[in-house]
Amino acid sequence: MSLKLYNTLTRKKEEFKPLKDKEIKWYTCGPTIYDYSHLGHAKGYVSMDVIRRYLEWSGYKVKYVQNFTDVGHLTDDENEAGEDKIEKRAKEKHVDPMALVENYIKAYYKDFHTLNVKDADIAPRPTQEIKEIIEFVQGLIKKEFAYVSNGSVYFDVSKFEKYGKLSGQKINELKTGARVKVRQEKKNPLDFALWIKAESGHILKYESPWSIGYPGWHIECSVMVKKYLGDTIDIHAGGNENIFPHNESEIAQSEALTGKKFSKYWLHWNMVKIRGVKMSKSKGNFTTIRDLLKEYDPMVVRLAILKSHYRSPVEFDKKVFEDSKKNLTEIKNLLLSLNKINKNKTNKLKVDRWTKDLIQQFKESMDDDFNTPLSLSHFFGWVGIFNRELRGLNKEQAEKIRNGILNIDNVLGLSLNKVEEEIIPENIQKLVDEREDAREEKDWGHADKIREEIETLGYQVEDTAQGSQIRKK
Ligand SMILES: [Zn+2]
Structure with missing residues (x-):
């Protein structure tokens, strides 16, 4: 069976055929950097990470570019109005906007490394691509797809059929009411900004042939795709909420300039819901990755995300995380038990067949639009x-099963190859037990002393409702 994926552009599952043999050019819309990453980001980027790993596992060479938006994304992006999201937050925190960006990019890497998400090959930022952005916009003006108005530059949507x-919308059906009021300098309310003249007091601004200003939000992705991947790419990914107007506008900008198809396939991930409502700051149900990781092991979070399909909205509740925790413990215990098997006796167990079926079933479900929930249910079955x-297993068979599981984990990314490192040495376990006893006897002073000793030995104890949990620092 060959790989099929759902293409938002055609609204159907299509056979995957890259432009060039086994090479894949992939661009993903990255986050706007003005806060810590939240569970919605985790769902998106973990899902894309597994797809990327699966493609690599299947023999493709993937060049993966994902940007960080550090200018031009306005608080009211639908109306291209309001403040720059980064400037607004920087003012609230009384810090330099670029210092804010640096901090949150560091935090992004820390969170996503913990979740075992691979770094992009290139992670560009629009503030560092202003020259290229200006050139791109000049090209669009020259081709008469864009016009200058009062120091700003707009894309003329009526020119791009x-x-x-x-x-999946027709130009005359698109809702336009809200946009009319805000930017009267536009010819048509649907036209979107490529360059915006800075109002007084705006901090993030740059010189351009049209005004001192800053780029519109959509232009950066078109520019970065062209610069780092070329005119046409294989995969463009993003969150569902990016389809319109962001991704739609990217297509318009790029195809108007190059006259070529922008991206062959479009992948979009769905949102996270908490108790039935979309997770967002304004709804008060916003969970940052770092808050969640105070409660759960990062691999539990990763597994919980993969239990939903990337295109399905996911409802996270305590049960999903608790179930994932159980699943993970079961796999780890199996790996540790397999390691201990030392017998050489022959038997009639069909281990070769089993491991072959395990890989085959995993592959078939992943080839069907990266169906991770089905892949995982096969995997847990095995x-x-x-x-x-x-x-009944002998040493050689145990090794084969172990290799099969670790082979699949190259895609799942659950760090199962590190399971041996997680074994708690006897001397540490003894201290943990001693501390438990002290706690039971309410001898808090002694319990604290033992905790310190455990910590100096490089381990960390956490007290949970289920007893103390220990892990390497
Ligand atoms: Zn984008």
Whole structure:
């Protein structure tokens, strides 16, 4: 079976054929950097990470570019009005906007490294691409797809017939009411800004042939794709909420300039819901990755995300995380048990067949639009079977099963190859038990002393409702 993926552009599952043999050019819309990453980011970027790993595992060479938006994304982006999101936050915190960006980019890497998400090959930022942005906009003006008005530059949507093809809307059906009031210098309310003249007091501004100003939000992605990947790419990914107007406008900008198809496939991930409502700051149900990681192991969070399909909205509740925790413990225990098997006795167990089926089923479900929930249910099914058959296995068979599981984990990214490192040495376990006893006897002073000793030995104890949990620092 060949790989099929759902293409937002055609609204159907298509066979995946890259432009060039086994090479994939991939661009993902990255986050706007004005706060810590939240669970919605985790869902998006972990899902894309597994797809990227799966493509690499299947023999493709992937060049992956994902930007950080550090200028031009306005608080009211639908109306291209309001303040720059980064400037607004920087003012609230009384810091330099670029210092704010540096801090949150560091935080982004810290969070996503913890979740075992691979770094992009290139992570460009619009503040560092102003020259290229200006050149791109000049090209659009020259081709008469854009016009200058009162120091700002707008894309003339009426010149690009295919506007609306990604979101499946016709130009005359698009809602335009809200936009009319805000920027009267536009010819048509649907036209969107490529360059915006800075109002007084605006901090993030740059010189251009039209005014001292800053780029509109959509232009950066078109510019970065062209600069780092070329005129046409294989995959463009983003969150569902980016389809319109952001991605739609990217297509218009790029195809108007180059006259070539912008991206062959469009992948979009769905949102996170908490108790039935979209997670957002204004709804008060916003969970940052770092808050969540105070409660759960990062690999539990990663597994919980993969239990939903990237295109489905996901409802996270305590149960999803608790179930994932159980699943992960079961797999880890299996791996540790497999490691201990030392027998050489021959038997009739069909281990070669089992591991072949395990890989085959995993591949088939991933080839069907990266169906991670189905892949995982096959995988857990096999973990159950292997656990039941443990007693009969010999050393060679145990090794084969272990290799099969670790092979799949190259895609899942659950760090299962590190399971041995997580084994708690006997001397540490002894201290943990001693501390538990002290706590039971309410001898807090002694319990604290033991905790310190454990910490100096490089381990960390956490007290939970289920007892103390210990992990390497
Ligand atoms: Zn983008």
